[in-house]
Amino acid sequence: xxxxxxxxxxxxxxxxxxxxxxxxxxxxxxxxxxxxxxxxxxxxxxxxxxxxxxxxxxxxxxxxxxxxxxxxxxxxxxxxxxxxxxxxxxxxxxxxxxxxxxxxxxxxxxxxxxxxxxxxxxxxxxxxxxxxxxxxxxxxxxxxxxxxxxxxxxxxxxxxxxxxxxxxxxxxxxxxxxxxxxxxxxxxxxxxxxxxxxxxxxxxxxxxxxxxxxxxxxxxxxxxxxxxxxxxxxxxxxxxxxxxxxxxxxxxxxxxxxxxxxxxxxxxxxxxxxxxxxxxxxxxxxxxxxxxxxxxxxxxxxxxxxxxxxxxxxxxxxxxxxxxxxxxxxxxxxxxxxxxxxxxxxxxxxxxxxxxxxxxxxxxxxxxxxxxxxxxxxxxxxxxxxxxxxxxxxxxxxxxxxxxxxxxxxxxxxxxxxxxxxxxxxxxxxxxxxxxxxxxxxxxxxxxxxxxxx
Numbered sequence: 001x002x003x004x005x006x007x008x009x010x011x012x013x014x015x016x017x018x019x020x021x022x023x024x025x026x027x028x029x030x031x032x033x034x035x036x037x038x039x040x041x042x043x044x045x046x047x048x049x050x051x052x053x054x055x056x057x058x059x060x061x062x063x064x065x066x067x068x069x070x071x072x073x074x075x076x077x078x079x080x081x082x083x084x085x086x087x088x089x090x091x092x093x094x095x096x097x098x099x100x101x102x103x104x105x106x107x108x109x110x111x112x113x114x115x116x117x118x119x120x121x122x123x124x125x126x127x128x129x130x131x132x133x134x135x136x137x138x139x140x141x142x143x144x145x146x147x148x149x150x151x152x153x154x155x156x157x158x159x160x161x162x163x164x165x166x167x168x169x170x171x172x173x174x175x176x177x178x179x180x181x182x183x184x185x186x187x188x189x190x191x192x193x194x195x196x197x198x199x200x201x202x203x204x205x206x207x208x209x210x211x212x213x214x215x216x217x218x219x220x221x222x223x224x225x226x227x228x229x230x231x232x233x234x235x236x237x238x239x240x241x242x243x244x245x246x247x248x249x250x251x252x253x254x255x256x257x258x259x260x261x262x263x264x265x266x267x268x269x270x271x272x273x274x275x276x277x278x279x280x281x282x283x284x285x286x287x288x289x290x291x292x293x294x295x296x297x298x299x300x301x302x303x304x305x306x307x308x309x310x311x312x313x314x315x316x317x318x319x320x321x322x323x324x325x326x327x328x329x330x331x332x333x334x335x336x337x338x339x340x341x342x343x344x345x346x347x348x349x350x351x352x353x354x355x356x357x358x359x360x361x362x363x364x365x366x367x368x369x370x371x372x373x374x375x376x377x378x379x380x381x382x383x384x385x386x387x388x389x390x391x392x393x394x395x396x397x398x399x400x401x402x403x404x405x406x407x408x409x410x411x412x413x414x415x416x417x418x419x420x421x422x423x424x425x426x427x428x429x430x431x432x433x434x435x436x437x438x439x440x441x442x443x444x445x446x447x448x449x450x451x452x453x454x
Contacts, residue, residue: 002051003049003051005051006050006051006055009055009056009059010041010042010048010055012059013037013041013055013058013059013062013242014034014037014038014041015034016059016062016063016066017030017033017034017037017062017242017245017246018030018031018033018034019066020033020062020065020066020069020242020246021033021034021245021246021249021250023066023069024211024214024215024246024250025208025211025249025250025253025254026253028249028252028253028256028273029246029249029250029252029253030249031249032248032249032251032252032253032273032276033245033246033248033249033250034245034249035276035280036191036194036195036244036245036248036249036280037241037242037244037245039188039191039280039283039284040188040191040241040244040245040283041055041238041241043184043187043188043283043287044187044287044290044299044302044303045183045184045185045186045187045234045287046184046187046234046235046237046238046241047234047235047303048235048238049299050235052235052238053093053094054094054235054236054238054239055238056093056094057090057093057094057096057097057100057225057239058090058238058239058241058242060086060087060089060090060093061086061087061090061097061100061242062242063086064082064083064084064085064086064087064089064090064100064104065083065087065100065103065104065218067079067082067083067086068080068083068104068107068108068129069214071083071125072108072111077124077125077128080125080128080129080132081128081129081131081132082132083104083129083132084101084104084128084129084130084131084132084133084134084135085132085133085135085136086132087100087101087104087129087132087133088101088132088133088134088135088136088137089136091133091136091137092136092137092140095157095161095228096225096226096228096236096239097225099221099222099224099225100221100222100225101129101133102221103217103218103221103222104129105126105129105130106217106221107213107214107217108122108125108126108129109122109126110213110217112125141153152349159362160355160360160362163360163361163362164229164355164358164360165228165229166229167229167358167359167360168229168230168231169230170230172230173230173231173232174230176230176231176232177230177232179232180232180233180234180236180237181232181237183234184234184237186286187283187286187287188279188282188283188286190278190279190282190283191244191248191276191279191280191283192244193279194247194248194251194252194275194276194279195244195245195247195248195251196247197251197255198246198247198248198249198250198251198252198254199216199219199247201250201251201254201255202215202216202247202250205254205258207254207257208250208254211250215243215246215247215250218242218243218246219240219243219244219247222239222240222242222243223240223243225239225240226239226240248276251272252272252273252275252276255271255272256269256270256272256273257269259271259272290302296310297310306387306389306421307387307389307390308335308385308387308419308421308426308448309337310426311419311421311426311448312335312337312338312341312448313341314419314426314428315338315342315383315417315419315448315450316337316338316340316341316342317341317342318416318417318430318450319338319342319344319381319383319450320341320342320343320344322381322416322452323342323344323380323381324380325343325344327344327379327380327381328344328345328346328347328377328379328380329342329344329345329346329347329379329380329381329382329383330346330347330348330374330377330379330381330382330383331346331351331382331383331385332353332382332383332384332385332405332409333353333383333384333385333386333387333390333391333448334351334352334353334354334385334389334390334391335383335385335390335448336351336352338383339351344380344381347373347374347377347378347379348370348373348374348377349369349370349373350366350369350370350373353370353390353391353401354391354392356370356391356397356398356401357391357392357393357394357397357398358392358394358397359394359396359397363397363398364398364400367398367400367401367404368400370401371401371404371408374408375408378453379453380452380453381416381450381451381452381453382408382409382413382450382451382453383448383449383450383451384405384409384448384449384451385448386447386448386449387421387447387448409449409451412453413451413452413453414435414451414452415434415435415449415450415451416430416431416434416450416451416452417429417430417431417434417449417450418434418437418439418447418448418449418450419447419448419450420437420439420440420441420447421441421447421448422440422441427439427440434450
């Protein structure tokens with residue numbers, strides 16, 4: 001269901017990028033732009049095959065910008081509101097979506113200034129845009145307030161998020177950027193080069209200068225949306241792909257027109273398109289093994305090792321077969337997929353343990369709350385994930401919960417399952433076999449232990 005939803009959303013984004021590029025640079029640009037986005041957005045180097053919040057920002061943002069362009073040309077007040085509504089949905093998907101709203105305000109102000117600034121018109125259009133953008137967030141706040149969880153929502157979305165966004169120093173952020181950017185661009189390097197040519201073409205080509213502020217501004221604000229926190233994780237770059245795709249389309253379209261005008265020969269004019277076909281094909285060839293021949297388990301191991309994503313299925317199957325539908329379970333680690341696969345509710349609201357290990361002022365309180373929730377719920381099963389990537393413990397981490405884990409599980413539960421992650425395979429042991437099994441993975445830190453209440 002998650003992947004089907006992602007497929008639909010990404011396909012809709014591809015279609016909208018076609019219409020946006022066609023509106024700006026013509027039919028050929030639309031075809032190249034949507035093809036560029038299609039291949040870039042599913043590259044394993046950008047984790048595009050997994051459902052991240054970033055993909056769900058892209059769709060409403062592109063729709064919102066398209067409607068904004070039509071609203072500016074037609075002076076249709078309802079379209080300004082509709083544009084803001086979609087841009088507000090982009091922010092609702094993920095906080096960095098706010099930068100696309102800022103871009104819309106910037107471009108709207110630029111167009112009003114270029115036409116001869118009329119303050120009343122500008123304020124009216126901006127007001128409708130902001131009203132539409134505020135509506136999804138305001139409705140969400142009202143729903144959560146009525147549900148009695150607004151304080152939790154505000155804490156995780158803003159209070160904690162502010163601390164999380166300030167943990168990485170600038171020097172480390174620069175290292176993160178250089179490392180992730182090279183990895184992201186490596187799979188489809190030629191398409192990124194074509195996009196760079198498109199950026200240059202906006203400056204030297206008279207036909208493109210009318211849209212230079214729009215496309216270059218979109219690129220700048222898209223890049224800013226990738227930057228918050230300075231983590232530069234690979235899937236963050238999905239927010240940059242629509243701008244890159246537009247530039248790629250512009251490059252091929254403008255180069256085709258330039259070749260046609262210079263050589264006066266239709267055959268020469270096909271060269272830019274042929275070069276793009278080569279770039280597109282090389283991107284597919286680069287990851288052909290992943291796209292066409294790798295099964296899901298091997299793909300997961302290749303991209304995410306040593307995270308136990310395939311192993312979670314078997315652990316969850318055991319839990320579902322040995323518990324009642326109303327039983328609660330607790331995963332001590334960051335493997336919430338076990339709850340999903342097992343069809344069992346969590347005994348705690350903390351389905352990830354990364355924040356508990358971070359050097360931020362809320363960590364100790366989070367640990368105490370998680371401990372309290374689990375002890376109160378007395379879950380049927382406790383799954384202890386010993387893989388370091390499931391905790392991301394640091395030298396300065398508060399380790400109170402780790403000590404509690406050991407004492408709590410040993411005192412109240414018996415071992416009924418072990419998933420031992422070895423090179424190339426996973427060793428599973430259940431019930432009596434689990435209790436006598438000695439894990440072979442390094443330092444007993446690459447296994448998942450399943451514990452059942454007495």
